Amino acid sequence: MSDPSHAIAAPIDDEETAIPLDEDAVGRISEGAPAWLSERRRHAWSMFENTAFPTTRSEEWRYTDVSRVVNLADLRLVTRASLPQNGHRPPMLAAAMDEDHAAAGHTVLIDGTVTHVDLDPALAEQGVILTSLRSAVHEHGDLLEELLATEGLPPEEGKFEALNAALWTDGVLLYVPRDVKLELPVRATRWLSHAGSAVCTRTLVVAEPGSQVSYVEEVLSEDFERRTLVSSATEVIARDGAQVQCVSIQRLGRDAFYQSAQRTLAHRGSTLDTLNVNLGASVSRLDLNAQLLGPGAHSDMLGLYFGDDHQHFDHNTSQDHIAPDTGSDLLFKGALDDHSRAAFRGIIRVHPEAQRTDAYQTNRNLLLSDEARADSLPNLEIEADDVKCSHGASVGQLDSETLFYLLSRGMSRQQAERLVVLGFLRDVMTRLPLGGVVEKVTRAIERKLQHV
Amino acid sequence: MSDTPILTITGLRAKVADEDIDILTGLDLTLQPGEIHAIMGPNGSGKSTLAKVLAGHPDYEVTAGEIVFQGTSIHDLEPDERARAGVFLAFQYPAEVPGVSIANFLRAALQARLEKDEEVDLFDFQDLLLERMELLDMDPSFAERPVNDGFSGGEKKRNEILQMAVLRPALALMDETDSGLDIDALQIVAHGVNTLRAENPEMTILLITHYQRLLNYIKPDVVHVMVNGRIVRSGGPEVALELEEQGYADWKTQEVVPA
Numbered sequence: 001m002s003d004p005s006h007a008i009a010a011p012i013d014d015e016e017t018a019i020p021l022d023e024d025a026v027g028r029i030s031e032g033a034p035a036w037l038s039e040r041r042r043h044a045w046s047m048f049e050n051t052a053f054p055t056t057r058s059e060e061w062r063y064t065d066v067s068r069v070v071n072l073a074d075l076r077l078v079t080r081a082s083l084p085q086n087g088h089r090p091p092m093l094a095a096a097m098d099e100d101h102a103a104a105g106h107t108v109l110i111d112g113t114v115t116h117v118d119l120d121p122a123l124a125e126q127g128v129i130l131t132s133l134r135s136a137v138h139e140h141g142d143l144l145e146e147l148l149a150t151e152g153l154p155p156e157e158g159k160f161e162a163l164n165a166a167l168w169t170d171g172v173l174l175y176v177p178r179d180v181k182l183e184l185p186v187r188a189t190r191w192l193s194h195a196g197s198a199v200c201t202r203t204l205v206v207a208e209p210g211s212q213v214s215y216v217e218e219v220l221s222e223d224f225e226r227r228t229l230v231s232s233a234t235e236v237i238a239r240d241g242a243q244v245q246c247v248s249i250q251r252l253g254r255d256a257f258y259q260s261a262q263r264t265l266a267h268r269g270s271t272l273d274t275l276n277v278n279l280g281a282s283v284s285r286l287d288l289n290a291q292l293l294g295p296g297a298h299s300d301m302l303g304l305y306f307g308d309d310h311q312h313f314d315h316n317t318s319q320d321h322i323a324p325d326t327g328s329d330l331l332f333k334g335a336l337d338d339h340s341r342a343a344f345r346g347i348i349r350v351h352p353e354a355q356r357t358d359a360y361q362t363n364r365n366l367l368l369s370d371e372a373r374a375d376s377l378p379n380l381e382i383e384a385d386d387v388k389c390s391h392g393a394s395v396g397q398l399d400s401e402t403l404f405y406l407l408s409r410g411m412s413r414q415q416a417e418r419l420v421v422l423g424f425l426r427d428v429m430t431r432l433p434l435g436g437v438v439e440k441v442t443r444a445i446e447r448k449l450q451h452v
Numbered sequence: 453m454s455d456t457p458i459l460t461i462t463g464l465r466a467k468v469a470d471e472d473i474d475i476l477t478g479l480d481l482t483l484q485p486g487e488i489h490a491i492m493g494p495n496g497s498g499k500s501t502l503a504k505v506l507a508g509h510p511d512y513e514v515t516a517g518e519i520v521f522q523g524t525s526i527h528d529l530e531p532d533e534r535a536r537a538g539v540f541l542a543f544q545y546p547a548e549v550p551g552v553s554i555a556n557f558l559r560a561a562l563q564a565r566l567e568k569d570e571e572v573d574l575f576d577f578q579d580l581l582l583e584r585m586e587l588l589d590m591d592p593s594f595a596e597r598p599v600n601d602g603f604s605g606g607e608k609k610r611n612e613i614l615q616m617a618v619l620r621p622a623l624a625l626m627d628e629t630d631s632g633l634d635i636d637a638l639q640i641v642a643h644g645v646n647t648l649r650a651e652n653p654e655m656t657i658l659l660i661t662h663y664q665r666l667l668n669y670i671k672p673d674v675v676h677v678m679v680n681g682r683i684v685r686s687g688g689p690e691v692a693l694e695l696e697e698q699g700y701a702d703w704k705t706q707e708v709v710p711a
Contacts, residue, residue: 405547410535423551
């Protein structure tokens with residue numbers, strides 16, 4: 001972002017809150033924690049140490065040479081929120097939060113620590129829980145012991161999943177009891193301010209049978225002056241018949257490496273939909289796995305990205321159909337300008353029991369410059385015989401005749417690109433049923449388009 | 453003549469940018485404000501090239517001659533600058549813009565005509581659009597459809613006319629507007645053009661067409677015959693009728709054996 005009103009996020013200046021990523025850090029972060037959690041963190045750290053750093057030789061990381069993206073030894077863990085001295089929120093954070101009036105509840109995370117939670121008291125009375133993971137460790141220990149980094153994203157999943165499971169500082173627990181329906185979304189705003197930090201946070205969403213909830217998070221920062229790791233682990237569980245939507249909008253500043261792992265577990269008759277919008281960060285990596293665990297479960301998986309400069313987006317998705325009569329529909333669309341680059345690697349896996357699966361996977365890219373690049377690798381792995389599956393991928397240039405058509409109506413090249421990009425991404429946005437989210441995403445894209 | 457011509461083309465030569473041979477080979481043409489001119493000619497005569505060169509298509513390069521629009525050379529103007537100056541090209545094959553409604557497309561086009569700190573008023577725009585659609589007997593729901601996406605040939609041409617109605621150009625270049633239209637669609641489009649013309653008699657129109665039939669519905673003041681990249685004959689509407697009877701064969705022969 002070249003807007004001069006945007007400050008640059010400063011390096012960590014408080015040595016007490018900044019510690020190297022090592023075994024000592026695991027010990028320090030575990031102080032005061034229950035035994036199960038300390039043990040889980042220690043186990044995760046040993047998984048981290050025993051897992052090789054990913055290289056492009058592995059199929060899952062072929063599009064991103066992560067050893068060139070981040071050197072973990074250079075990063076420092078931040079364990080406390082550092083609010084601005086004058087008590088004022090940075091303008092970018094304030095603007096994002098002020099858009100979020102219509103909500104069932106809010107959480108704010110500053111540098112990986114929850115600093116604010118509010119929830120509609122009527123919902124709290126019905127048993128809805130919205131709280132920080134740090135509090136939940138004590139107040140809802142049984143729930144966390146059962147579900148945090150266990151069936152969702154255990155440290156065995158990979159190097160970064162293990163790092164996050166060992167060193168998460170805080171995060172959000174959202175729990176919706178049986179048959180409770182939230183009309184408005186729960187919103188989370190995650191703000192990062194320290195260049196050179198590693199911030200690991202987790203999100204756990206549990207929707208009990210017949211409940212309904214949507215969770216919308218926005219991750220944002222100014223530009224950093226050196227490489228900064230923002231690591232997310234999101235576990236979402238929709239029990240029988242629950243309806244869950246999770247939206248994540250990433251607007252980090254330059255020099256951020258955004259690493260997000262998400263797993264959704266959809267039980268019988270549930271719908272569990274996700275939308276990931278990636279607009280910021282220098283490098284972003286999304287690992288998204290949808291598990292269709294019970295008959296009748298369905299997941300829509302939407303993705304949007306828009307790159308400029310030298311931004312690099314890597315999307316690694318999988319749709320696991322484990323039970324029969326399940327459906328999933330993935331649509332990832334992105335526009336790429338300048339030297340930006342996107343990779344999509346997606347797989348639909350239909351397990352032997354999963355008869356009558358309906359699974360779709362589409363990735364479409366629009367290149368706005370000759371230097372932009374998109375790679376797309378859709379894949380199918382089908383072990384049942386009665387299924388409907390399809391996958392498709394495309395990479396197209398902004399058509400010169402289309403551009404001329406818009407120019408001939410008086411639009412500048414910039415205005416023409418803006419219109420074409422918004423039009424291209426529109427069918428993803430129109431599939432979002434959530435009020436307010438379309439506007440928020442459109443605004444975020446438009447803000448970015450102003451800089452093209 | 454006391455009038456200042458709206459468009460004066462002198463000695464215009466132009467080619468496809470990365471090729472050697474000129475397609476326009478010394479074309480002269482003058483249009484007075486409010487006139488309707490038709491350019492007719494066989495396939496390959498350069499008619500559509502002329503339209504694209506006038507609109508500033510980047511695939512074409514002017515190698516000689518001059519185009520003066522409203523008293524100023526437009527040689528150095530980009531296509532969007534020409535459009536904002538008042539040139540409108542109704543495309544033979546308009547592009548599709550998926551996901552962008554006609555209304556949003558037109559709002560962006562009007563926005564482009566404003567100063568940076570000005571914004572199109574949403575309500576004024578809605579009123580304008582509805583009024584323009586009513587004038588052209590169009591259903592308001594048409595404006596909500598994505599631009600040319602899945603349109604029939606007739607719908608695409610009607611969309612061009614609607615844009616012309618909203619943008620109100622001083623000079624409309626209509627490139628083979630009749631191609632691909634059945635007689636009903638042709639009448640609807642011609643009715644639209646005539647309605648706009650009646651509303652604004654100052655609007656100048658250059659019709660580019662292969663066939664005479666469009667000229668039954670839009671009456672030109674002057675008809676030009678174009679062969680091998682230049683105008684070889686100009687006259688009244690009777691020229692079109694002659695062509696209808698005799699075809700272009702005689703003209704082609706004349707070009708092969710220069711006088």
